Amino acid sequence: MNLTLKIWRQPDAATTGSMHTYEVDDVSEDMSFLEMLDVLNEQLNAKGEEPIAFDSDCREGICGMCGLMINGEAHGPVTTTTCQLHMRSFTDGETITIEPWRSDAFPVVKDLVVDRGAFDRIIQQGGFISVNTGSAPEAHAVPVPRDDAMRAFNVATCIGCGACVAACPNGSASLFIGAKITHLGELPQGQPERDSRVVNMVAQHDHEGFGGCTNIGECAAACPKEIPLDVISQLNKDLRTAIRHGH
């Protein structure tokens, strides 16, 4: 198929960017979306035009490195990551708009690449269990009910891609934090630091410039790992409990 692409180009964080139009021909439906961009980049390189910068690494939906706004939707029309989106989801002759994540907390680095360092800084404020190497008790010392372990696992599958933030009209990262709070909060090992964790992570979230949550739900709809919206209720509940405990 032949496609028209409208792509955001921006040389660096300091320079303003704009949309550019490219034609790409002979796209096969078996290509992934990023392979289609690879093909375009080869063509640009051959013409002496600098290739378009975009992030990806695993290309199998697990590292969270990729992420594009495709026709206004985070990761495009299918519930998956950008790297797992295939061209069979598009039609011949279509025009596709491709932009980077848009959020004050994720500044554009170049073209379609953004800086998601804010997520790491949120984790630094409590997204862990404090246990030094070598000090752990025998793994079977504390049984964990199977359902709790499963729920913890289901939300621990968050890949930190940032689609939730990009999709949210407020630019909130509540789904991302809620997933971490719930993952650690479901497990007995996570209890001792439960209150401080939520308070500190939320404080860092606000400090980074992410917006507040008004329960719109776009985040969960865009999340490639289908993290459910109820982790945000859990987040709010944990926050209230922590405040009641005097945090």
Place this chain on the structure above:
Amino acid sequence: MTDMPDTTLTSHPSHDSPLEVDTDDAVDYYTPGAPIGDTKAPDGPINERWQTRKFEARLVNPANRRKLSVIIVGTGLAGASAAATLGEAGYVVKSFCYQDSPRRAHSIAAQGGINAAKNYKEDGDSVHRLFYDTVKGGDYRSRESNVYRLAEVSTSIIDQCVAQGVPFAREYGGLLDNRSFGGVQVSRTFYARGQTGQQLLIGAYQALERQVAAGTVETFTRHEMLEVIVVDDGDTSRARGIIARDMVTGEIETHLADVVVLASGGYGNVFYLSTNAMGCNVTAAWRAHRKGAYMANPCYTQIHPTCIPVSGAHQSKLTLMSESLRNDGRMWVPRTKADCEKDPRSIAEEDRDYFLERIYPSFGNLVPRDIASRAAKNMCDEGRGVGPEVDGVRRGVYLDFADAIARLGKDGVEEKYDNLLDMYERITGENPYEVPMRIYPAVHYVMGGLWVDYDLQSSIPGLFVTGEANFSDHGANRLGASALMQGLADGYFVLPHTIRDYLADGPFEKVDEDHPAVLEARSAVEKRIEHFLTVNGTRSVDSYHRELGHIMWEYCGMERTEDGLKKAIDLIRTLRDDFNRNLKVLGTADSLNQSLEKAGRVADFIELGELMCIDALNRRESCGGHFRAESQTEDGEALRHDDQYAYVAAWEFAGGEAGTMGKPVLHKEHLVYTAIEMKQRSYK
């Protein structure tokens, strides 16, 4: 997969007999060097060596640790675990990765699980059995004291991860569940659905970020290490730092420390297409190699039989489908070429060739990875492959679930394989419940890597290497679920003890940023970048990478021959010349420039590719995951030669004219087994 029976010991003794090779196909390509050996593992019974070494390794008092600095390149399981642990101990740690967050290291993609000798199932597992299985799985080409230690510390890994909140699969009673995986008869694999690597890495990443908050670890993301700094301080040359490029600003930075750790992962991407992430590279290891670190067994590559086949020339990476699919799927190809284009459902039962069941009646579809991979390739080479033609050949075989669906029902299959079949459908657009899946082998893991001693120190003092980047534990073939174990063993439990013995001599004399060794390393990096940007030729980096991958896959892949390898070396040398003269990299040095990043990686892959071929040429035996056509039994099975090749091939960089590879120097480490007997595998 099922365990393989041992046949009786081949006549070759494993002790101290000199290793004389009959024919050395590589004789014109290398220079023989002095033998080497590991000097760090204590003597004595194998089960006491690690305890002895830990006791003998000198301590560093807590007040001094704050004066000692450690650079760790890599934030995968091996790097993040080491950074967190050394930070907790109070050392000053700098951690580097090329991704935008430490959490994205390639370990995140590991699916199946992690082994540990917990014996929770009371099925006869033990440290000794895990040790035995690993040495045997590696076809007797790993160092036994390292492997024993790996098995020994495996149990602590699970304790540590559970305490960190890693949500492993559990049974109804709340205890941890295990499964059997990758060539063993006991259930010792811990898992978190199909995302074990992700969960383990997030655990290590969180421990790392906790140390960032505590001020002991500083992270440098989107930083690529491009050179190691080796300083001669009068009596010893020591690794004292790295040169890294800030991938956003392009700035070339000098980072100095008392010790450097490389945890930079594997180099499977030398084949261009592999199951590795796009950025996986050999640059960190190769730059160290060029500075004196020996590269061991570079030709040892693991090829995984069940990956989704290439769909066209645009293919950028390959996706692994769990090995467990072979428990229920049956592999077949049409009996005749004429049927290869047909809808598989229309091919009658008697016109199908269930080739694994035919050739290996007792193990059938459950033969080990290398055997299944080679058989599938042979079918396609015969012209009986299926799926789309890419470059004139159909490279795919069927993995058919029809019988399993008839037996277990569609729901049964779906429950057992979770989202795997959906993932297949998303990638290929075909529904595997209706049409047989197509699979083909792909490069998955490298057992080769930088040579290290028992302390995980390379041949450059002060340069330690952990995880997939080193060579030590898996011999010529790795068991499933053992790479995650090794990464975490190295980072949490081994390196923190062995590195302190080295650091006990520090802090080392301060090195200034204008020290000649620093300036030399910096200028080498700057010159290389300048070169890539000014060649101004006509070909893109990717086109060279693809061509290199093609050469490697064709001649240094599953099956190797003397003629093929020699041809490959010629082709690689020609490719290298062209790369130097005709490369086209646009953009600038002082901004994010992905083509420039790739150019450096591909340049190093080209050199590595040549060394891999020389190594493969030298090793005229079939062993582990690789097959030398000149070394097979009468019925075409792999034939190992313990009398000639029971050594680790540790290559020293020589360097020839005009920056060529020259003739690398081969140092042999003779492998001696005291706790285990060497046996040949058999699968028929």
